[in-house]
Amino acid sequence: MEIFQIVVLGIVVLIILTVLRETNPEIAVILSLVTGIIIFVSILPKLSSVVEVLNSLARKSGLDTIYFVTTLKIIGIAYITEFGSQLCQDANEKNLASKIEIAGKVMIIFLSIPIIIGLVEAILSIMP
Template sequence: MTAELWKIFGICIIGAAFSIILRQKSPEYSYAIIIVTSICMLTFVLKTVLEPIKQISEKLSNSGIETEYFKIALKAVGISYITDFIADACRDVGQATIASKAELVGKTAIFLLSVPLLMSVLETAIGFIK
């Protein structure tokens, strides 16, 4: 990661420079460059994280602990990444309304994902009360 840090920062600077060059005359290309630059860096980060996540989930499944909750947490992280990316892209283009709606959709998706967890907590609590 540290070795490629400089490469990634270079990509940042290049994307920003091209974006500023094109902003005056044709802003649509400037937005396209912003989106592609952020995709470039996001893909790099995700590919770096791929190996540790696999190791953690293997360790958890070998130890016999229930991995269902870990999977749900992982899915929530994925949804957050996508939502954040889309909302930022919309906000860059100047559409704050669409960005906030995208965030709303992401929040709802994560809420629906965590309903089983909530249910199990509620069941435990109700069991204690009875």
């Protein structure tokens, strides 16, 4: 039911934004940003629950926690990067949005290095 509330909020704000962009574009940008932040904050408890379940599964499976934590960080960076980029695009700042996307990609590559090293080491250990 929460998604219904989020969608209704989005539609109502969209209608208001359509009117505001013609008369007061600065307020429209602020309203769009605030609405995006409200939606993001409203889903954080759900995201927290997902992380807890995945953490529990990782512990039960005996996976090395560094890989699990790194994977969660990478997923978090991807979501936050997308959110920040979309906010910038909503504010008609496409250049800034692309810079945020590049920064997110670099951070993901940087955090992936231990996983890549572990994968290469595992492959090398099974090769004759």
